[in-house]
Amino acid sequence: MKENVTRRAGRPRPVAVAPPPTPPEPGALAAKVRTLAPSMTRSMQRVAETVAGDPAGCAALTVTGLAERTGTSEATVVRTARLLGYPGYRDLRLALAGLAAQLASGAAPAVTADIAVDDSLADVVAKLTQDERQALADTAAGLDLRQLEAAVAALTAARRIDVYGVGASSLVAQDLAQKLLRIGLVAHAHADPHLAVTGAVQLRAGDVALAVTHSGRTVDVIEPLRAAFDRGATTVAVTGRPDGEVTRYADHVLTTSTARESELRPAAMSSRASQLLVVDCLFIGVAQRTYASAAPALHASYEALAHRHAPRRR
Incomplete structure (x- = not known):
């Protein structure tokens, strides 16, 4: 892979340039x-x-x-x-x-009308199902597999992984961090912007910072990603806006699609399913590449949690 020198924190550092998007x-x-x-x-x-x-x-x-x-x-x-x-x-x-x-x-592709206030629950279920299906299909069709592969490789080799997201995106960030923890990786999800920046400035080469933001311009997500980028960590952005500001500080960009927004279906709802698809792809890719250690770790976590769900004896 060709090498390029990018200036971070006032000093040049060799950074692998990802292949051009397909x-x-x-x-x-x-x-x-x-x-x-x-x-x-x-x-x-x-x-x-x-x-x-x-x-x-x-x-x-x-x-x-x-x-x-x-x-x-x-x-x-x-x-x-x-x-x-x-x-x-x-x-x-x-x-x-x-x-x-x-x-x-x-x-x-099938197209459905927006959800109306007087829709029956049956219509709501049908319209939401179609919208979610379309958003997932659009995300899968537009996902750059070479960028995904590069992000998976970085996560697999990471010493530490920090994931940032606020609002609805924080739920997606927590989901990814919890999955990675269960296969033995050191991963943290930061919803508090102060803690996110505090953690980001401790990152260095060999670490990964991943930001989840549908708009691509959420300041509380961009700031820690920029701090991690400046300190040499590999950075990944999961965003619905590949031209958004967050991509300026991302080594790898994974683009999501959304269902159509409406009064009863805001962006936070319409973007969530696509974001979860992308982080699931990341997790499965990492788990495949670390299977020898990931499988025992998953088994151990299942066993530990199973005991917590066991009925108590009186």
């Missing part, structure tokens, strides 16, 4: 648009929504033709393609052709 599969294009559109400029939104809404028609257009159709510029079209994960417009056109073929074969 362009999304055709089926992941709509998911990428849903995830990134809120953070795009209006002109880029027009391009992204146009190609997602009419992949067959746009696949036949040149970059100039798409710019004219969307009332934007060629530079905006190219920037949109790159933000969606494609090296250039040619790669986006190939993905559009592939997506058009999928849609023609009947592989279009």
